[in-house]
Amino acid sequence: MDAAQIIETLQTAVPGGQYEAAASVDFPTIYVLPEHLVGTCLALRDQPDLRFEAFIEGTAVDYWPKVPRFEVVYHLLSVVHRARLRVKVRVLNAAAAEAGVIPTIQSVWAGAGWPEREVWDMFGIVFSGHGDLRRLLMPEDWEGHPARKDYPVQIQKTAQTYEPLEVSQEQFRANLERDRVGRGRA
Numbered sequence: 001m002d003a004a005q006i007i008e009t010l011q012t013a014v015p016g017g018q019y020e021a022a023a024s025v026d027f028p029t030i031y032v033l034p035e036h037l038v039g040t041c042l043a044l045r046d047q048p049d050l051r052f053e054a055f056i057e058g059t060a061v062d063y064w065p066k067v068p069r070f071e072v073v074y075h076l077l078s079v080v081h082r083a084r085l086r087v088k089v090r091v092l093n094a095a096a097a098e099a100g101v102i103p104t105i106q107s108v109w110a111g112a113g114w115p116e117r118e119v120w121d122m123f124g125i126v127f128s129g130h131g132d133l134r135r136l137l138m139p140e141d142w143e144g145h146p147a148r149k150d151y152p153v154q155i156q157k158t159a160q161t162y163e164p165l166e167v168s169q170e171q172f173r174a175n176l177e178r179d180r181v182g183r184g185r186a
Contacts, residue, residue: 003028013043029086052076055109064149104130122147
C-alpha cells in the first residue's frame with residue numbers, strides 16, 4: 001500500500017479532504033490539513049482497505065524560520081495489512097511567537113493523549129479538545145517550550161576535554177573474561 005492508494009481511499013471516505021503525498025525513504029507519508037485531521041484519522045482507523053488501528057507515536061518538528069514553522073507527525077500501524085503510515089499536519093496558524101493549534105486525535109486513539117502532551121510541553125503546539133493538556137516532561141512552573149529552535153539556551157560554559165580512559169592489558173583481559181562469564185560463555 002503506497003501513499004497514492006491511501007490518498008485515493010481517503011478522498012472517497014472523507015468528503016472535502018485534501019491530501020498530499022510526501023517523499024519518504026521508509027514508508028508512505030501523507031500530509032493532512034488540520035481541519036480534516038480527526039475525520040481522516042477516523043477513516044484511517046475504520047476503512048476496511050486501510051485499518052490503521054494502532055497509534056505508534058506522535059511528535060513534532062520545528063522548521064524555524066520557515067513558514068509554516070511546525071509540523072505534527074503521527075506514525076500509525078495496520079496489523080491486518082502489515083503496513084505503516086506517517087501522517088503529517090502542517091500547523092498553518094502558527095505565528096513566529098506562537099506555536100499554533102490543531103485538533104487532538106485522542107478521541108480516535110486514546111494513546112495519543114500523552115504524546116500530544118509531550119508535544120505541547122516541548123513545542124507549545126496546542127491540541128484543541130485535549131482533556132488534560134499540561135506539562136509532562138518539564139516542571140509545572142517552567143517557562144517556554146525547550147524543543148523550539150528559538151528557545152534561549154542560557155548555559156554558557158567552555159568546552160572541557162579529558163584524558164582518554166586507559167586500561168592496562170590485564171584490566172582489558174579481565175573485562176573480556178567478566179563479559180564472557182556474564183553471557184554464559186566459557
